Amino acid sequence: MTQDPITLYRSMLLIRECEAQLNDLFAKNVFPGYIHSYLGQEACAVGVCSGLNDTDYVVSNHRGRGHYLAKGMALKPMMAEMLGKATGICGGRGGEMHAADPALGILGGNGIVGAGMPIGAGAALAAQMDGLGAVSVVFFGEGASNNGAFGETLNVAAAWKLPLIMVCENNLYAEMTPFVQTVGQPDVAARATGYGVASEIVDGNDVLAVRAAAGRAVDRARAGDGPTLLELKTYRWGGHFEGDPRKYRTRNEEAEWKARCPVARFRRHLLAEVGVEEDRLVTLEAAVAAEVAEAVTFALDSPLPAPETALLKVFA
C-alpha cells in the first residue's frame, strides 16, 4: 500500500491534534483516568502503518492512539472509547488503554507492558498458516524490551520465520525511569542478532525513514524470510501520563526533542523537497483540527454506557 506524502502528513496531523485535544480535556478535568500521550512519536505509527494493508495485523500497547489512528481506526468511535463512552469502538469498556477493530486488523491495546508481543506473534502465526502474505506488527516501548516476553517472542519468531515486525518505540523513558539506567547496553535493536532476528535502528522522528525501514521489514516478512526488530529512536513529549511532573528529566532535554518535532520536520520536507504549496497544508491542518474537534464534541456528547452492560459479554 503506497501512500502519497500528503496522506502521511494528514495521518500525523490527526494524531497530533487528537493528543492535543485530549490533553486539553485533561487540563479541563473532563478526562476520566490516565492519558498516555503519543505526542512526539507520530512518525513512528504513521511510518510503520502507512505500509500496511487492512489484512495486516497491528497489536498495540498502553500508548496506543497513534497506532489505532495510523492503522485507520475511525476517529469518532476511537475518541469516544478514550472517554469511556457508549459510542466508543468497544462500547466504552476498553477505555484509554484498549481499542480494537478486527476489520482493520487492529488487535487491541494492553494494560500489561510486554503482553502484546506474544499476541502479535500469535497473529503472525495465524498469518503464516493462512499463507496469504499478511504480516503482523507489534508496537512496544523500550521499557517493555526488558520483560521476559521480549526474548521469548524474538526467539519463536526467528525459529518459525514468522511474518512479525517488532517495532520498539524507544522514547528513552519507562514511566519515571530512564531506559539507560535499567540496561547494560542501550540499543534494543542490538538484542535481535543473538536471536537470529534482523534489525534496524531508525530515526523515529523521520517518517520517511521509518516508512522505508518498515517497508523493508514488511517485504522480508511477506517473502517468508521472517521477523525484523525495528528500533525507532524517539521521545514522548509529555509525561508518562498527563499530570506526571517529569522530575526525572530536564525541560532543556524536552526542548531539544521538541525542536526535532516529527510533524514540523515532515511539513518542512513537504514544502521544501516535495514542493507542496503552504496553502494546501494550512487548509489541511484546519480541516484536521475541525475533524478532531467534531470527534471530541461527539465523544463528549455521547452517553456513558449503562453500568449494567458490565454484566454482558463475559463469554461469547
Added chain:
Amino acid sequence: MTQDPITLYRSMLLIRECEAQLNDLFAKNVFPGYIHSYLGQEACAVGVCSGLNDTDYVVSNHRGRGHYLAKGMALKPMMAEMLGKATGICGGRGGEMHAADPALGILGGNGIVGAGMPIGAGAALAAQMDGLGAVSVVFFGEGASNNGAFGETLNVAAAWKLPLIMVCENNLYAEMTPFVQTVGQPDVAARATGYGVASEIVDGNDVLAVRAAAGRAVDRARAGDGPTLLELKTYRWGGHFEGDPRKYRTRNEEAEWKARCPVARFRRHLLAEVGVEEDRLVTLEAAVAAEVAEAVTFALDSPLPAPETALLKVFA
C-alpha cells in the same frame, strides 16, 4: 581456589560413578521417580565449581547432581536425598530435583526450567551488597535460554554489574526436542552481547577449558566488572530422564559424543601431559567406586521419612 588435577579428576569420577549407580538402581526398579542423568556433562560442573569458594553461590536446575557434588555436597546425604530418604540432605522431601547446602552456597535445584536464573541473580545481588567478593553461578540448559527469565536475567545482571556467572550447558536437546529446531540462531552465547553481557563458547567436555573460562568469568565478577554468560557445548549421554527411548536422535550421534567422553579425555591428559602414573588413577577409581557404593548402600538402607513430616516446616 586452585585445585590440583587429581582433585578435578576425582570430582568428575565421583559424578560419573554416582550417575552410573543411580541408573543401575533405576534399571533394578528401586529408584523412586525420574532420574535426570548428568552422565557426559561432568566437565561442566567440575570445571566451573572447581574455581569457586564455599562462600560463592551455585543455583542448580533439574539436572543437578553434578553441580551439587562439584560444589562439595556430602555424598551420603546427597545420595539419600535422591532416593527421598529421611537421611537425605533435605530429609528426603526435596528428592531428585532439589538439594541444597547453605553452608556451601548451594542454593538448591529446581523443577521449573529457567526459574533458577532470577534466583541466581538475587544471590549475586546479595553478594554485591555484602561487598566481600563472592560470586553467584547459575547452571541451566540451552532449553531454558528460551524462557523469558533468561533475557530478564541477562539484562538486570548487566545493568547492575552483578557478580553473576550464567552457565549454559548446551547438551543439544530439551527433553525430546533438538535445540536447533526451537531457535533462529544456535549459539546461546550470541544472545549475551545484545544485553551487554560478556560471553564465551567453550568445549564443555574439556574440563580444563571450562575451568579456564570460568576462571576468567569469576575474576571479572569479583573485580566488579559484571556478569558473563558461558555456553558449554556438551551432550547428555542418557535420555532426558532414564527410560526415555531417545527416538529423537541416533545411536550413532550418541556414540560420537561418547567418544568425546570428558572423563576419559581428562584421564588421557593426566597420563600423557601431567605424567600421572596409571596405578594412581586405578587406585583412585576404585576408591571412588567404593565410596559411591557405600553411599548407595547408606541411602538404600536409610528409612523413608515419616509421612507426617510433610506437615512440618511450611513456615519458618
Added chain:
Amino acid sequence: MPTKTYCWAIIDAMREEMARDDRVFLIGEDVAVAGGAFGASRGLLDAFGPMRVRDTPISEEIIVGLGVGAAMAGRRPIVEIMFIDFLGLCLDQIANQAAKTHYIYDGMFKMPLVIRMSSAVEMGIGPHHSQAWEAIVAHIPGLKVVMPSTPRDAKGLLKSAIRDDNPVIFIEHIAMHRIKEEIEDDEDFLIPIGKADVKRQGTDVTVVASGLMVARALAAAERLAVDGISVEVIDPRTISPLDFDTITASVSKTSRCLVVSSSHKNFGFGSEVAAEIGERAFFDLDQPVRRLSPPFTPAPFGRQFDQFLNPDTDAIVAAVRDLMA
C-alpha cells in the same frame, strides 16, 4: 463401542476436531515429533503436518500468547502447557489476555482457545509437579475450566472445548492416562461444558468429587452401600462455571454433603462448593458441608508423602460416616 484409554481419548478428540475444522491447530513443548511428553498427541504431526502441529521452545508465556493472538486472527488453537504447575509463567496471558479479550473488546473477538494442562497430583514427582491449581483459574471470570475424570468424559469435554468460542482450561490428569472406557464412535459425540454428572445415585449423602477423587468416591460409595449408606456421587466435570443446580438438587434430597478434591481446602474447590451449597441449601442441610482435601502444605517428593497427604477411599468412607453420625 470401542474401548479407549484416557490418553487416546484425548488424542482422538484432537484428531477428529482437527480433521473437522482446519482452523484448529496444536502447539506445545514436545507435542509434535515426540507426540507429547506423555504421548497425548501421538500421530497428529503425521496426520496434519508441521504447519498445524508444532513443537515450541520452553517459553510458556508465548505458548499461551501465540494461542491468544492466533485466536484473535481467526484460528482455533490448542496449546499445551506440560504441567499445570507451570501456570505461574503464563498466567498473565491466561487471566489478563485470553480471559478478557472478548469482554474488553465488546465481543469483537472470539477466543476459541483451549489450554491443555497436565496435572500430576499424587505421582510423587515433588513440589513443582504435583499441584492442583484448578481453583486459581476458576477464580478468573471469562475462563471455563474443565477437569475430566474418565476417558469418555475426557473425549467429550475436549471436543466441546475445541468447539467452544471461549477460552477453556482443560486439565488432564496423567495418572489416569491408562484408564480404559467404552466411548461412542461418533464424531459429534460431545459432553457439554458446565454440566455436572451424577456418577452414582444415592439418597443419604451427596459426595461432590472431581478429577482423581471421582473413582475414590465411587469406591467409597460401594463400600458404604454394604452398610446401607446410600451415597450420591457428583462429578462436576466443569470446575468453572460450576453446575450448582445439579449439586443443590442432590443436597436438598440427601441433606448432607461432602466435597472431595485434590485442591487445597483454603480458597479451593471445597470452599467454593461448601459456600454456595451452604447458601442455597442451608435449610435442607442436617450437617455442615464438609471438605476433604490435602492439608495446606506443598507436596514433597515421593509417593509416601502423596499418599499420606491426599484423600483416599478410606478417608472418604470415614468422612461420610462422620456426616451420618
Added chain:
Amino acid sequence: MPTKTYCWAIIDAMREEMARDDRVFLIGEDVAVAGGAFGASRGLLDAFGPMRVRDTPISEEIIVGLGVGAAMAGRRPIVEIMFIDFLGLCLDQIANQAAKTHYIYDGMFKMPLVIRMSSAVEMGIGPHHSQAWEAIVAHIPGLKVVMPSTPRDAKGLLKSAIRDDNPVIFIEHIAMHRIKEEIEDDEDFLIPIGKADVKRQGTDVTVVASGLMVARALAAAERLAVDGISVEVIDPRTISPLDFDTITASVSKTSRCLVVSSSHKNFGFGSEVAAEIGERAFFDLDQPVRRLSPPFTPAPFGRQFDQFLNPDTDAIVAAVRDLMA
C-alpha cells in the same frame, strides 16, 4: 500520637525497618529516584543510598526472583510489584519458589521476603489495573497474605511483614493512600500477622470485611445502628492464614454472618470464610453465611462501572437487613 497517611505509614514502616536492620533493602519499578509510582517510597533512596534502594527494569519475574535469591543469601528483601494485576508475570517465583523454599529444603533457608503489591480496585483504570487477586495467593501454602485497611494497620503489619522470616504478600490499596490516622510513635510498634481485628463490636450480625470494604462495613454499621441493628465488623487484616477463631467466636455470638470483599465470590474470599464458618459454627447459624462481592466479570474502564460492580455501603446495609429478616 502523630497523624499519618496510609502512604506515609508504608514509607515510615520501611524506613524504620531499614534503619533497624541493614539486611533490609527495597527494589522495584520506579521505587528509587521517583520515590515510587504512587509515592510510597519517597525519601528512601536519599536515606539509604542506591545500593539498598534500586529501580528495576520492567521485569516482574526477576524482580521477585531477585528477592528470593537474595533472601536465600541472607538478605531481607522488600520487592515491589506495581499492581497486583501483574501477578501473572511473577506467580512462579512467588508460588513455586518463595513459598516453597523453606519447605523443600527442610528449613535450611529462611525466606524473609516481602512482596508489596498495589491494588487499584475501583479506581476506574480498566481491566488490567482493577483486580482483587488476594484469593489466588491465599490458595498457596507457604505464603502469608496481608491486606491492611487503615494507615495504622498498614504500618504495623508492614513492619511485622519485614521482620517475618516467611514470604509475605503485602497488598496496599492505592485508593486509601491519603487516609489519615494516628499511629503510635514507637519503632517497635507491630501488628501481628494472622490476627483479625474486631473493628466494631456488635451483637446481631457479624460482617467480615477486608480492604476497601472495611470502611463501608463500618459506615453500614453506623446506619444500621440507628434502626437498632447491632453489627460486629471484623477485619481479618491477614487473608492467609485467616484468623477463624476470632470470626467463629463472633458468629457464634451473633448467629449471622455476611462477608464483604472486593474479590470475586467464585473461589474467592467470601467462599473461604463462608465454608469454614459454615462448618465451624453451623449449629449456631440462623441463616446461611452470605457473600457480597462484585459479579463475576472483568472490570471495564471507568468509575461508573466500578461503582456499579462493587459492593457499597447501601449494598451492605441491604444485605444485613436481608439477613435479619
